[in-house]
Amino acid sequence: MLIIQLAINGIAVGCIYALVALGLVLIYKATEAVNFAQGDLMMLGAFFALTFISFGGLPFWVGLALAIIGMAAVGMIMERLVLRPILGQPQFAVIMVTIGVGFILRSGATMIPGWGTSSQALPTPFSNQTLDVAGLVMAQEHLAIIGATVILCALLYGFFRHTRFGIAMQAASQNQLAAAYMGIPIKRVSAATWAIAAAVAALGGVLLAPIALVEANMGFVVLKAFPAAVLGGFASLPGAVIGGVVIGLIEVFSGRYISDTARNLAPFVVLLAVLVIRPEGLFAEPKKRRA
Amino acid sequence: MALLEIRNIETYYGPVAAIRGVSLDVEEGKIVTLLGGNGAGKTTLLRTISGIVDPQKGTVAFAGAMIQGADPDAIVLKGIAHVPEGREVFPFLSVRDNLRMGAYTRRDPDGVAKDLELVFGYFPILRERAELAASQLSGGQQQMLAIGRAVMARPKLMLLDEPSLGLSPLLVKQIFGIVQRINREQGVSVLLVEQNARMALQVADFGYVLELGRIVMENTAAKLMESEDVSEAYLGNKQQGVRGERRWRRKKQWR
Ligand SMILES: Nc1ncnc2c1ncn2[C@@H]1O[C@H](COP(=O)(O)OP(=O)(O)O)[C@@H](O)[C@H]1O
Ligand SMILES: [Mg+2]
Numbered sequence A: 001m002l003i004i005q006l007a008i009n010g011i012a013v014g015c016i017y018a019l020v021a022l023g024l025v026l027i028y029k030a031t032e033a034v035n036f037a038q039g040d041l042m043m044l045g046a047f048f049a050l051t052f053i054s055f056g057g058l059p060f061w062v063g064l065a066l067a068i069i070g071m072a073a074v075g076m077i078m079e080r081l082v083l084r085p086i087l088g089q090p091q092f093a094v095i096m097v098t099i100g101v102g103f104i105l106r107s108g109a110t111m112i113p114g115w116g117t118s119s120q121a122l123p124t125p126f127s128n129q130t131l132d133v134a135g136l137v138m139a140q141e142h143l144a145i146i147g148a149t150v151i152l153c154a155l156l157y158g159f160f161r162h163t164r165f166g167i168a169m170q171a172a173s174q175n176q177l178a179a180a181y182m183g184i185p186i187k188r189v190s191a192a193t194w195a196i197a198a199a200v201a202a203l204g205g206v207l208l209a210p211i212a213l214v215e216a217n218m219g220f221v222v223l224k225a226f227p228a229a230v231l232g233g234f235a236s237l238p239g240a241v242i243g244g245v246v247i248g249l250i251e252v253f254s255g256r257y258i259s260d261t262a263r264n265l266a267p268f269v270v271l272l273a274v275l276v277i278r279p280e281g282l283f284a285e286p287k288k289r290r291a
Numbered sequence B: 001m002a003l004l005e006i007r008n009i010e011t012y013y014g015p016v017a018a019i020r021g022v023s024l025d026v027e028e029g030k031i032v033t034l035l036g037g038n039g040a041g042k043t044t045l046l047r048t049i050s051g052i053v054d055p056q057k058g059t060v061a062f063a064g065a066m067i068q069g070a071d072p073d074a075i076v077l078k079g080i081a082h083v084p085e086g087r088e089v090f091p092f093l094s095v096r097d098n099l100r101m102g103a104y105t106r107r108d109p110d111g112v113a114k115d116l117e118l119v120f121g122y123f124p125i126l127r128e129r130a131e132l133a134a135s136q137l138s139g140g141q142q143q144m145l146a147i148g149r150a151v152m153a154r155p156k157l158m159l160l161d162e163p164s165l166g167l168s169p170l171l172v173k174q175i176f177g178i179v180q181r182i183n184r185e186q187g188v189s190v191l192l193v194e195q196n197a198r199m200a201l202q203v204a205d206f207g208y209v210l211e212l213g214r215i216v217m218e219n220t221a222a223k224l225m226e227s228e229d230v231s232e233a234y235l236g237n238k239q240q241g242v243r244g245e246r247r248w249r250r251k252k253q254w255r
Helices: A002-031 A040-056 A060-088 A091-111 A142-160 A166-174 A176-181 A184-206 A220-232 A236-255 A260-277 B042-050 B072-077 B094-104 B111-122 B126-129 B137-153 B167-184 B197-203 B222-225 B226-233 B242-254
Strands: A132-133 A136-139 B004-013 B014-024 B029-033 B059-063 B078-085 B159-163 B187-196 B204-209 B214-220
Touching: A002 A040, A002 A136, A002 A142, A002 A166, A002 A184, A002 A220, A002 A236, A040 A060, A040 A091, A040 A184, A040 A220, A060 A091, A060 A184, A091 A220, A132 A142, A136 A142, A142 A166, A142 A184, A142 A236, A166 A176, A166 A184, A166 B094, A176 A184, A184 A220, A220 A236, A220 A260, A236 A260, A236 B226, B004 B042, B004 B078, B014 B029, B014 B042, B014 B059, B014 B187, B014 B214, B029 B167, B029 B197, B042 B072, B042 B078, B042 B159, B042 B187, B072 B078, B078 B137, B094 B111, B094 B137, B111 B126, B111 B137, B111 B167, B126 B137, B137 B159, B137 B167, B159 B167, B167 B187, B167 B197, B187 B197, B204 B222, B204 B226, B214 B222
Parallel strands: B029 B187, B029 B204, B078 B159, B159 B187
Antiparallel strands: A132 A136, B004 B014, B004 B059, B204 B214
8 A cells, every 4th residue: 555655656756757857858859958947947837827826816727727828938939039049059059048048037036026035835726635545545636746747748649649740840850951841840840849848847837836835946856857858768758758757756765665865866876877777768769860 | 934943043151152153944844953073062052942041142933933042831832842862851750751741831631642642652662661760761762752752742843862872773773763754744843963974864854064063064964965074074984094184174174
């Protein structure tokens, strides 16, 4: 029983990492650079939701939807203002820009009245409620996190596999020049990529809120998403999700059976082990081949 | 009026001129070949036509409309499909999805489905491997995929950039044969860029020779095939001694 409860707990925590890792991988596939602002986009999404729900008095689901839409817009604006101008520059330029954007978002959030420097709770329909099934006591917020992640993954899968624009986004990430030759609108694809990454971050932020708190530094959860993404090969969306869940499970179990220090250490030990033994990650796609 | 009329195009990479005043016509329904050695500017000229790079000067008229400097998607929509050098397939998409991407700008699903069958008819191996990732195809099959992908755009003009690169003579012959069929049966005009002059001149109606960004010769394919200069420079009929010296001088005059 305890094992199952720990597992659910671990999967839920892992889903949060998975959501951040998904955003990282989406951007990495499109730009071949790491988006260091991904965690801060998550923080901003959580503050959006807090504003709509706690301050604006909107129902939770409406607030969540608005936060996701709002963050998609933020992602597009970010792409247009700071990323498109450096298109074609070396990857480190993109990385520096995202680090800068992260700093601006973090300090910007502390300057906004009402957001401030303190931690705040985001009330959700599942906060502090449990579900008892056959002697198992499960936190509803954990189940909500898992459910929402599963739904999001299904949506993303359908979008990337079966819609014309989704396939075009894959095509552009695999060979941008060829995509341009086909008449695929590269700029729209790039804007859409950032919009999706930011929207996924918003969902992650809102889901994280009940188990953490909303505050300017909540984006540092991205440090746990890096091992998740690397574990998944950094270029695979399913890999990111599985990597996130694996990291979550490792964390929870090592915290319970070894020590609290081990809880924070274990994911990185596993990460190093993977990098040494299988540097392409557990779920890497074959090496990019320019045929 | 020709389908494609290029006039005095100049294209630069930074300060470096890659195309220095090229004029060229592709008549409707014809196969025109553009010959030239490595670095002559062939790929750059095709990229200029496709809108991947913009010319500094000059005009590109296609079916009567000026298209120089337009975006690539607008140019695909107008009816120009590009088969890039080195195939450039989407490695992790299935063969079928690669072909679908060729039809990205089209809004007629029924026509696209029909053309998918058409492409499978020309290249039956692509139907057999439709669900495989493109990276799993051989070089020749990837070239077929790249050509099929262009056909999916239902173009009026197809730009082919060195389709023979790295393929066996037998395979090249087969692929050129299908290009010829597509040209005749679908009425697609073709601008064929090649270093393999002999093969290209066998299927082409007309040819141009490009050197250092300038057209140095143009004639019917039959005439070019007979021409001493082309013969020596591109058909491998090199001759020794005095003739070699003469060729060098002649080549110098081209520049
Ligand atoms: N992306 C680029 N940046 C700078 N110079 C380029 C680029 N692509 C090609 N060139 C230069 O332009 C000239 C023509 O190249 P290209 O059009 O590729 O020739 P070809 O296709 O005939 O081999 C060459 O001198 C080449 O070095
Ligand atoms: Mg070339």
